[in-house]
Structures are given as C-alpha cells and as structure tokens.
Amino acid sequence: xxxxxxxxxxxxxxxxxxxxxxxxxxxxxxxxxxxxxxxxxxxxxxxxxxxxxxxxxxxxxxxxxxxxxxxxxxxxxxxxxxxxxxxxxxxxxxxxxxxx
Numbered sequence: 832x833x834x835x836x837x838x839x840x841x842x843x844x845x846x847x848x849x850x851x852x853x854x855x856x857x858x859x860x861x862x863x864x865x866x867x868x869x870x871x872x873x874x875x876x877x878x879x880x881x882x883x884x885x886x887x888x889x890x891x892x893x894x895x896x897x898x899x900x901x902x903x904x905x906x907x908x909x910x911x912x913x914x915x916x917x918x919x920x921x922x923x924x925x926x927x928x929x930x931x
Contacts, residue, residue: 841884847872850881854889864889 845853850872851861864870869892871885 839884841882841887843883844880845883845886847879847881850886853886 847861848858850870851858854861856864861870865872865879870881870889872879872881874880
C-alpha cells in the first residue's frame with residue numbers, strides 16, 4: 832500500500848475492470864454509469880480508473896435510493912389499504928341506507 836493509500840484509503844485506485852468486478856456489472860453497464868455521472872472515474876493516459884471512495888459513494892447512493900423506494904412502496908401499500916377500507920365502509924353504509 833502506498834503512502835497516499837495509508838493516509839486516505841478512499842484514494843486507492845482500481846482499474847476500471849477491477850471496479851466493475853467488485854460491482855459485478857458488465858463493461859457496458861459501467862460505461863453507462865460513468866456517462867450518466869453515477870460512477871466517478873478518471874483517465875490516466877488511455878486507462879480508466881475508479882477510486883475506492885467513488886465505489887463507496889456509488890454503493891451508498893444506490894442503497895439510499897433502494898431504501899427510499901422501499902419506504903415509498905410501503906407508504907403506497909398502507910395508503911391503498913386505508914383507501915380500500917374506507918371504500919368498503921362507504922359501500923356498507925350505502926347498502927344499509929338502501930335497505931332502510
């Protein structure tokens with residue numbers, strides 16, 4: 832490990848291929864993430880590298896997005912359940928009025 836890596840492990844460089852292996856995604860998917868700005872990379876000469884910090888940031892962003900999506904899905908399920916119960920009650924009241 833170099834002195835820079837000892838001072839800040841987030842600066843450790845992975846080749847683009849190594850980073851993709853760690854993320855378990857294809858080369859095409861990796862380039863799409865870079866193109867979209869979701870995965871930070873740098874070029875040195877003809878080679879592309881990804882820092883450990885960029886990998887960490889990408890994974891944390893994906894985890895946060897997944898948590899938000901799961902929270903939204905849970906909120907939607909609860910909302911649909913509440914609306915469903917309210918609709919059932921309204922139908923029951925309408926039936927009772929019709930019977931009277």
